Amino acid sequence: MPLVTVHLIENVFTEEEKVEMISKLTDTMVEIEGEAMRQVTWVKIEEVPEGQWGIGGTALTAPMIHQMKKAS
Amino acid sequence: MPLVTVHLIENVFTEEEKVEMISKLTDTMVEIEGEAMRQVTWVKIEEVPEGQWGIGGTALTAPMIHQMKKAS
Amino acid sequence: MPLVTVHLIENVFTEEEKVEMISKLTDTMVEIEGEAMRQVTWVKIEEVPEGQWGIGGTALTAPMIHQMKKAS
Amino acid sequence: MPLVTVHLIENVFTEEEKVEMISKLTDTMVEIEGEAMRQVTWVKIEEVPEGQWGIGGTALTAPMIHQMKKAS
Amino acid sequence: MPLVTVHLIENVFTEEEKVEMISKLTDTMVEIEGEAMRQVTWVKIEEVPEGQWGIGGTALTAPMIHQMKKAS
Amino acid sequence: MPLVTVHLIENVFTEEEKVEMISKLTDTMVEIEGEAMRQVTWVKIEEVPEGQWGIGGTALTAPMIHQMKKAS
Known part of the structure; x- marks a missing residue:
C-alpha cells in the first residue's frame, strides 16, 4: 500500500x-x-519540464536548481 | 465531478x-x-518513464512488465 | 503497476x-x-469535502450533485 | 505550503x-x-499528451480544445 | 480540461x-x-492534516503557518 | 523543489x-x-480511508494491513 x-x-x-x-x-x-x-511499497518519480515549476511565481530552470545545489 | x-x-x-x-x-x-x-466524468492517463517506477525498490522497465503480462 | x-x-x-x-x-x-x-492493479478513492470542488468557479455541494444525477 | x-x-x-x-x-x-x-507558494504545471484525457469517454486532442476556445 | x-x-x-x-x-x-x-475549468482543494506536511523535515502545524503569515 | x-x-x-x-x-x-x-524539500502524507484502497479489486482495511505486517 x-x-x-x-x-x-x-x-x-x-x-x-x-x-x-x-x-x-x-x-x-x-x-x-x-x-x-516491501513488495507493496511503490515509489514513482514524475518529472515536470523546466519552466513549468514556480516558486514564489518564478518559473525554475535546471541551471537555477544546479546553482542552488552548489550553494551547499 | x-x-x-x-x-x-x-x-x-x-x-x-x-x-x-x-x-x-x-x-x-x-x-x-x-x-x-457522463459529461462531468473525466479520465486522464499519465505515464511514467521506464526506470522511474519501483516496486519493492526495483525500478521497472517495459520488458519486465511485458514478461509479467505473458505469465497469465 | x-x-x-x-x-x-x-x-x-x-x-x-x-x-x-x-x-x-x-x-x-x-x-x-x-x-x-490483477495483483499489481491498485485503485484508490480520494474524497474532497463538499464546497472544495468548483466547476466554472462555483463550489459544489453533495445536494447539487444529487440534483444533477436525478436529471438523467 | x-x-x-x-x-x-x-x-x-x-x-x-x-x-x-x-x-x-x-x-x-x-x-x-x-x-x-509567497516563497512557500509553489505552482507546477503537468501536461497530459493529446489523446490521454477523456471527457465523457471521448479522448481529446489539442485541435478539439482549440475549437472549444474559439467558441467564446 | x-x-x-x-x-x-x-x-x-x-x-x-x-x-x-x-x-x-x-x-x-x-x-x-x-x-x-470556464465550464471545463475545475479547481479542487485537498487538505492535509496538521503534522503531515514537512518542509526540510519538520512537520508543520497550523499555528506555525499562522506565525509565518503574521510575519508579512 | x-x-x-x-x-x-x-x-x-x-x-x-x-x-x-x-x-x-x-x-x-x-x-x-x-x-x-533541504529547505525546498517537501514531504506530505495523504491518507485514504479504510475500504477506499483496493489491491486486485479487494478493498483493504487497516486490520488486513496489520496482518500483512505481522507476516514479516
Missing part, C-alpha cells in the same frame, strides 16, 4: 540518482513499516 | 489500449453514477 | 458504491491488461 | 501562457494568504 | 477563503484560456 | 511513525540532492 510519489524538475537529477531515490526511499519506508511490506 | 487518473509505465500499452481504457473506465463509472454524470 | 485514482466529492456515493467502483474499475483494467496484472 | 498543480493537455497552451499561469496563479494565492507566504 | 488542484494544511484557511480560492483561481485561468473554457 | 507525497491507508501508522516518515524521507532525499536543497 504505501505509495511514494516524487515530483522533480527535469534535467536536474541523473538516471543513477533517480534509481538511487527509488531504492533508498523504499528502504526508508521498509525500515518504518517492516520488511513484510 | 468524478475524476479518474490512471498512472502507467511508458511503452507498456498501445495508443489503442489507452483509448480503450478512457472509454471503458468512463462507462464503468457511468454504470455506477448514472448517465447524467 | 497500473494505479487508478478516483477523486469524488464527499457524501455523494455510498460505501457500497465505492466498493463497487474499486471492484469494477479493477476488472475493467484487467480486461485490457490481462489477468496476470 | 500552498501547492498548486495545474493539469493541461499538451499543445494547447504556449510557453508564454504557461509562464503567465505560474505567475498569476501565485499572485492570486498570495492575495488571499498574504505576501509572507 | 484545465484542472487545478490546491494542496493546503488543514485549519489554516477559513471556508470563505477556500471558496474565494476556487472562484479567483478559476477567473485567473479563464483570463488566460478564454471565457469559453 | 523535490516534492514527496506519501499515500497511506488510515489507521495503519501512528502519529509517531508519520513524523518519522517525514523526517527520514527528507534525510534520504537530502543525502542524494545535497544539504542546500
Whole structure:
C-alpha cells in the first residue's frame, strides 16, 4: 500500500540518482513499516519540464536548481 | 465531478489500449453514477518513464512488465 | 503497476458504491491488461469535502450533485 | 505550503501562457494568504499528451480544445 | 480540461477563503484560456492534516503557518 | 523543489511513525540532492480511508494491513 510519489524538475537529477531515490526511499519506508511490506511499497518519480515549476511565481530552470545545489 | 487518473509505465500499452481504457473506465463509472454524470466524468492517463517506477525498490522497465503480462 | 485514482466529492456515493467502483474499475483494467496484472492493479478513492470542488468557479455541494444525477 | 498543480493537455497552451499561469496563479494565492507566504507558494504545471484525457469517454486532442476556445 | 488542484494544511484557511480560492483561481485561468473554457475549468482543494506536511523535515502545524503569515 | 507525497491507508501508522516518515524521507532525499536543497524539500502524507484502497479489486482495511505486517 504505501505509495511514494516524487515530483522533480527535469534535467536536474541523473538516471543513477533517480534509481538511487527509488531504492533508498523504499528502504526508508521498509525500515518504518517492516520488511513484510516491501513488495507493496511503490515509489514513482514524475518529472515536470523546466519552466513549468514556480516558486514564489518564478518559473525554475535546471541551471537555477544546479546553482542552488552548489550553494551547499 | 468524478475524476479518474490512471498512472502507467511508458511503452507498456498501445495508443489503442489507452483509448480503450478512457472509454471503458468512463462507462464503468457511468454504470455506477448514472448517465447524467457522463459529461462531468473525466479520465486522464499519465505515464511514467521506464526506470522511474519501483516496486519493492526495483525500478521497472517495459520488458519486465511485458514478461509479467505473458505469465497469465 | 497500473494505479487508478478516483477523486469524488464527499457524501455523494455510498460505501457500497465505492466498493463497487474499486471492484469494477479493477476488472475493467484487467480486461485490457490481462489477468496476470490483477495483483499489481491498485485503485484508490480520494474524497474532497463538499464546497472544495468548483466547476466554472462555483463550489459544489453533495445536494447539487444529487440534483444533477436525478436529471438523467 | 500552498501547492498548486495545474493539469493541461499538451499543445494547447504556449510557453508564454504557461509562464503567465505560474505567475498569476501565485499572485492570486498570495492575495488571499498574504505576501509572507509567497516563497512557500509553489505552482507546477503537468501536461497530459493529446489523446490521454477523456471527457465523457471521448479522448481529446489539442485541435478539439482549440475549437472549444474559439467558441467564446 | 484545465484542472487545478490546491494542496493546503488543514485549519489554516477559513471556508470563505477556500471558496474565494476556487472562484479567483478559476477567473485567473479563464483570463488566460478564454471565457469559453470556464465550464471545463475545475479547481479542487485537498487538505492535509496538521503534522503531515514537512518542509526540510519538520512537520508543520497550523499555528506555525499562522506565525509565518503574521510575519508579512 | 523535490516534492514527496506519501499515500497511506488510515489507521495503519501512528502519529509517531508519520513524523518519522517525514523526517527520514527528507534525510534520504537530502543525502542524494545535497544539504542546500533541504529547505525546498517537501514531504506530505495523504491518507485514504479504510475500504477506499483496493489491491486486485479487494478493498483493504487497516486490520488486513496489520496482518500483512505481522507476516514479516
